Amino acid sequence: MDRNLFILLSIALIAGYLGLKLKIPAGGIIFSLIAVGGVKLLSRMETGPIPGFLNLIPQAALGLFIGTQFTNRVLEEVSKMWGYIFISVLVLFVTGIILAVVYAKMNLLNPPTAYLSTSPGALTGMIFMSLDLKEVNAPVVALFHLIRMSCLVLTGPIILKVIDYLKVAQ
Secondary structure, eight states, X not given: OOHHHHHHHHHHHHHHHHHHHTTOTTHHHHHHHHHHHHHHHHHTOOOOOOOTHHHHHHXXXXXXXXXXXXXXXXXXXXXXXXXXXXXXXXXXXXXXXXXXXXXXXXXXXXXXXXXXXXXXXXXXHHHHHHHHOTTSOHHHHHHHHHHHHHHHHHHHHHHHHHHHHHHHHO
């Protein structure tokens, strides 16, 4: 691994730690992504290929974090909501597919990048998937989802209060 990757890894760890300390949802990945991307662009730093184990570690850790949250209680709650889950998934996927087709037809993005950029999904999951697919422009996918996630983080508290107010007002 080259020297610049070590520098960027250090920046990612520091920025990610700051994002977590500030208790911002997904702050670890949001802060590290912005910090590393910003430093790389501003300094015009070149990096060599990233070793495969650096892709495996966060994916395995994410699988561990999410997998350990599954309990019988969670499965019982979810089992009562399959219809609602299906409707939500259907609406989000159809909207994403329509946008992907529009962006691809406008030659804004190649079809695989357009699809992953507009598909619903977690920031980390979509980034890992785009990194695994060679024809996908992973930084573009990351930016789409980073902006979406940042909007959720910024507007989430207000929207949750409005939803809560509407629920109480009934």
